[in-house]
Structures are given as C-alpha cells and as structure tokens.
Amino acid sequence: QCNVCEVAEANVLCCADEAALCWGCDEKVHAANKLASKHQRVPLSSSSSPMPKCDICQEAVGYFFCLEDRALLCRKCDLAIHTANTFVS
Numbered sequence: 001q002c003n004v005c006e007v008a009e010a011n012v013l014c015c016a017d018e019a020a021l022c023w024g025c026d027e028k029v030h031a032a033n034k035l036a037s038k039h040q041r042v043p044l045s046s047s048s049s050p051m052p053k054c055d056i057c058q059e060a061v062g063y064f065f066c067l068e069d070r071a072l073l074c075r076k077c078d079l080a081i082h083t084a085n086t087f088v089s
Contacts, residue, residue, distance in 0.1 A: 013042045
C-alpha cells in the first residue's frame, strides 16, 4: 500500500524518502523539485529493468532496505551487518 495516499498499491520504493509509493504519488512527490527528481527509486513489481546492487558490496542484487542504515542490502551483507553484535537483531 502506498505510504502517501494510503489507498493505491505501492509500485516503487524511494530509498531517500524511505517510502513505498504508487505511480501517481511517485510522480507528484518526485516532480516537486529538481533534488527530489534525483532520488533513487526501486520498482517493487517485476520488470525488465535490472535490479539495483547492494549498497555495501556493490556486487549482489539488493533485496532488503534497512530503514535504520538507510541502505539496500543483499542477503549476505544483511546477515553480516545485523548479526555483528548483540545490540542489533
């Protein structure tokens, strides 16, 4: 569900805004100004566009977006980072 209108199905994840958006809200939000239009967005549905790489290793496909770290992570980096100490679970 879209985090902005809370009605439509979410189609894209904006990494900068940490929000899942429908196509309509994505267009409105990211057309607001030049800076917003540069936000990296990841499609949530299957498409022909290549999946983005992990922000840590830059090799594997990123599958998890960590809100705390504000990073797109592959499974290996997610496990390495989030099991590194007892303060993170």
